[in-house]
Amino acid sequence: MKGLRLKYRTKEAIVGYLFAAPVIVSVLVFAIYPIFAAFYYSLTDYQPLEARKFMYVVDPYGALELHTGILREEAGNYTLDELLANFDPIQFVQLDLGVNLDDTEKELVKRYFDSASLISDFREGKLPERLKVSEFMKRYMRAYGHKFSKYVPKFVGLQNFEDIFSDKLFYTSFWNAFLYSLVVVPIQTLLAIILAVAANSKIKGVGFFKAVFFLPAITSSAALSMVFMLLYSKPGVINKILVAIFGKFGFQPIDYLNEPSIALFAIMAMNIWSTAGYFMVTFLAGLQDIPSSIYEAAKIDGANKFQMFWKITMPLLRPQIVFVSIMGTIGCMQVFDQIYFLVRNLRNITISYYIYKNAFEYGKMGYASALAVILFAVILILSLIQRKLIKEQY
Amino acid sequence: MSVRPSSWPVIVSYLILIIYTIATFFPFSWAILISLTPITYFDDDGNERGVNIFDWPPKLKLFPKPSAFGASLTLRNYKLIFEVVPLYRRWLLNTVIYAGILTIGNVILNSLGGYAFARLNFPLKNFWFTLFLALMMVPGQVTLIPQYNMLVRFGLINTYAGLFLPKLTSIFGLFMMRQFFLNFPKELEEAARIDGFGILRTYFRIVLPNALPAISALSIYTFLGAWNDFQWPLIIMSSKENYTLTLGLNFFRSSYYTYWQYMMAASIFMTIPMIIIFLSFQKYFVESGKAVAIKG
Numbered sequence: 001m002k003g004l005r006l007k008y009r010t011k012e013a014i015v016g017y018l019f020a021a022p023v024i025v026s027v028l029v030f031a032i033y034p035i036f037a038a039f040y041y042s043l044t045d046y047q048p049l050e051a052r053k054f055m056y057v058v059d060p061y062g063a064l065e066l067h068t069g070i071l072r073e074e075a076g077n078y079t080l081d082e083l084l085a086n087f088d089p090i091q092f093v094q095l096d097l098g099v100n101l102d103d104t105e106k107e108l109v110k111r112y113f114d115s116a117s118l119i120s121d122f123r124e125g126k127l128p129e130r131l132k133v134s135e136f137m138k139r140y141m142r143a144y145g146h147k148f149s150k151y152v153p154k155f156v157g158l159q160n161f162e163d164i165f166s167d168k169l170f171y172t173s174f175w176n177a178f179l180y181s182l183v184v185v186p187i188q189t190l191l192a193i194i195l196a197v198a199a200n201s202k203i204k205g206v207g208f209f210k211a212v213f214f215l216p217a218i219t220s221s222a223a224l225s226m227v228f229m230l231l232y233s234k235p236g237v238i239n240k241i242l243v244a245i246f247g248k249f250g251f252q253p254i255d256y257l258n259e260p261s262i263a264l265f266a267i268m269a270m271n272i273w274s275t276a277g278y279f280m281v282t283f284l285a286g287l288q289d290i291p292s293s294i295y296e297a298a299k300i301d302g303a304n305k306f307q308m309f310w311k312i313t314m315p316l317l318r319p320q321i322v323f324v325s326i327m328g329t330i331g332c333m334q335v336f337d338q339i340y341f342l343v344r345n346l347r348n349i350t351i352s353y354y355i356y357k358n359a360f361e362y363g364k365m366g367y368a369s370a371l372a373v374i375l376f377a378v379i380l381i382l383s384l385i386q387r388k389l390i391k392e393q394y
Numbered sequence: 395m396s397v398r399p400s401s402w403p404v405i406v407s408y409l410i411l412i413i414y415t416i417a418t419f420f421p422f423s424w425a426i427l428i429s430l431t432p433i434t435y436f437d438d439d440g441n442e443r444g445v446n447i448f449d450w451p452p453k454l455k456l457f458p459k460p461s462a463f464g465a466s467l468t469l470r471n472y473k474l475i476f477e478v479v480p481l482y483r484r485w486l487l488n489t490v491i492y493a494g495i496l497t498i499g500n501v502i503l504n505s506l507g508g509y510a511f512a513r514l515n516f517p518l519k520n521f522w523f524t525l526f527l528a529l530m531m532v533p534g535q536v537t538l539i540p541q542y543n544m545l546v547r548f549g550l551i552n553t554y555a556g557l558f559l560p561k562l563t564s565i566f567g568l569f570m571m572r573q574f575f576l577n578f579p580k581e582l583e584e585a586a587r588i589d590g591f592g593i594l595r596t597y598f599r600i601v602l603p604n605a606l607p608a609i610s611a612l613s614i615y616t617f618l619g620a621w622n623d624f625q626w627p628l629i630i631m632s633s634k635e636n637y638t639l640t641l642g643l644n645f646f647r648s649s650y651y652t653y654w655q656y657m658m659a660a661s662i663f664m665t666i667p668m669i670i671i672f673l674s675f676q677k678y679f680v681e682s683g684k685a686v687a688i689k690g
Contacts, residue, residue: 019514033544034538203408212418214679221622235448336625352535355535375533
C-alpha cells in the first residue's frame with residue numbers, strides 16, 4: 001500500500017512538471033534570460049548592426065571576383081602565387097565581404113587568415129556558394145575563428161548610466177511618463193468611482209451603460225489614436241464645437257497635437273476617456289459587495305449622501321482603489337502606442353518611447369537597456385509601495 | 395409635478411451616466427460618420443467634387459438619403475481600403491492568424507500549467523510560483539530588447555514564429571486558470587480517482603470540460619490583446635506583407651494621411667470584430683473585471 005502511494009506521488013510530480021513545463025520553459029527563455037541579458041546589455045555598448053555583422057549571408061565567389069578582378073571561370077588560369085600577390089585579407093573581409101572589423105578583429109585577420117586555402121578553393125572551384133560570415137570565418141581562419149561567430153558587445157561599466165544622468169531627453173521623457181501617471185491615474189480612478197456609484201444607485205439599464213463604457217477598452221489604442229488624431233486636428237470637430245460655444249469669448253482653434261505644451265495633456269484626456277469606463281466595472285463589482293444594511297444603518301444615524309460616500313463607500317472600496325491606481329500607474333509609466341501615434345515633438349515623448357527610439361531607431365541597445373533598467377527600478381518601487389498599502393489594509 | 399427628494403440621486407445618476415455615454419459614443423460616432431463619407435461626390439451639375447470633412451456645420455441629413463458634408467453616405471470606403479492597399483487583406487489574415495495562434499496556445503498551455511499549480515504537487519512548485527509572481531512586476535520594456543536580439547540570432551525576425559513564440563504563454567493567464575482550478579470542486583476529481591481515473595484522464599475528461607467559463611474568459615482576453623497589439627508586431631515585423639492591422643493603421647497614417655475617410659474606415663473596420671466578440675461574450679468580460687478586482 002505504501003509503495004502504491006509513493007508511486008502516485010511520483011506520478012503526480014511527473015505529470016505536474018509535464019503540465020507546467022511549457023509555461024516554465026517559456027518563462028525561462030523569454031523572461032528570465034532576457035532580464036539578465038538586459039542588465040548585462042545595460043553595461044555594454046550593444047549595437048544591433050554590429051551584432052548582426054557575422055550573420056549576414058555572403059557570396060565568396062562574388063567577393064573574390066570583386067577583390068581580384070578575375071572571374072571564377074578564369075581563376076584556374078592563374079597560379080596560386082599570382083593570385084595571392086594581389087590579395088589583402090583585411091581589405092577583402094572589410095570591403096568585399098562587407099564585414100565591419102574593429103581593431104582586434106583586424107589584427108586577428110591579419111595574423112590568422114588563411115589566404116592560401118581561400119585562394120586555392122577559389123582556383124579549384126571549391127568555395128561554398130553562399131554562407132554566413134561566421135561560417136566563412138570559421139572555415140578560413142587558421143585560429144580564433146570563433147571570435148567571428150558571436151558578437152560580444154564592448155563592456156563599458158556604468159558609462160550608460162552616467163550618460164543617462166546628463167541626458168536631457170531622459171529627464172524629459174521620464175518626467176513626461178511620471179506626469180502622465182500623475183494626471184491620468186487620479187482622474188480616471190475618481191471618474192470610474194463616480195460612474196460606478198451612479199450605476200449602483202438603483203437605476204435601470206446598468207447592463208447597457210456597462211457595455212457602452214467598455215467600448216473604448218476593447219478598441220485598440222492604435223485605432224483610438226487615429227480617431228483622436230482627427231478629433232484633435234486644428235480644423236477638427238472639437239475645435240469646431242468649442243468655437244461654436246466659446247467663439248464669442250475669443251476662443252481660437254488649437255492645434256492640440258502640434259502644440260508641445262498641450263499635446264501630452266490631450267493624449268492624457270484620451271487615455272482617461274478610454275480607461276475610466278473599464279475600471280468602472282471593477283468598482284461596480286466592489287460596490288455590489290457592500291451590504292446595503294451599512295447604508296441603512298447610516299441613514300438611521302442621519303448621515304446624508306455625501307457623508308455616506310466619503311465615510312462608507314470610499315473606505316470600503318480601498319482594495320479596488322489601490323489596485324486600480326497601481327495598475328494604472330504601471331500602465332501609464334509604460335505608455336507607448338498613443339505616444340508613437342500622436343506625439344510629434346521630442347518634448348512630449350515618454351520613457352518607453354525613448355527606450356524604443358534608442359534601441360530600434362538609433363541602434364543604441366546598451367543605452368536603451370540602461371534606460372529600461374531604470375524604468376524597472378521605478379516600477380519595482382511603485383509595486384513595493386502597493387504591497388505596503390495592501391498590508392496596511394489587512 | 396413634484397419630484398420626491400429621494401429620487402434626486404437617481405436623477406443625478408442618470409444624468410452622469412447619460413452624459414458619459416454621449417462622451418463615450420461621440421468619438422466613435424464621428425469616426426463612423428467620416429468613414430461613411432465618400433472622398434468625392436457629384437454635384438447637381440454632374441461635376442466631381444472633393445468632400446471637405448472639416449466643413450462646419452457638417453450638414454447632417456437623414457432624408458431623403460443619409461448624407462453629410464453635402465455627399466450621400468456610403469459603405470464604399472470599407473471596400474476601397476482593400477483596393478487602395480491590396481495588402482490589407484493579407485494584414486487581416488495575419489492578424490487573425492496571430493490572434494488565433496496566441497489564443498489556442500495560451501488556452502492549452504496556461505490551463506495545463508494552471509492545473510498543475512492549483513492541484514498537483516511537484517518539486518519546487520512554490521519556487522516557480524513565487525518567481526512568476528515577482529515577474530509580473532517586470533515592465534515589458536526590460537525584456538523587449540533581449541527578446542528581439544534572441545529572435546535575431548535564431549533568424550526569426552520578420553516571421554510569424556518570431557511574433558508568437560514568446561507570447562504563447564502568459565503569467566497572467568496562468569494565474570487566471572490557477573485561480574479557477576483552485577475554486578473547482580475537489581469532490582469531482584476525487585470521485586474520478588476512486589473510479590480508477592489517472593491524473594491525465596481526470597484532467598482531460600472531468601476537469602477541462604468543466605473549465606469552459608475560465609477558458610472562454612482567457613480566450614477572449616488573449617484574442618483581444620493580440621488583435622490590438624501594436625508594439626511587439628512593430629518591432630518584429632519589418633516587411634509590409636507581414637504587417638498586422640495595427641501596423642496597417644500606422645501605414646495608413648504615414649502614407650494616406652490626408653485621406654481621413656480611409657483612416658477612419660480602417661480604424662472602425664478593425665474594431666468591429668472586437669465589438670461583436672464583446673457583445674457575444676459580455677458576461678466573461680465582466681467576470682474578468684471581477685477577477686481583477688478580487689486580485690487587489
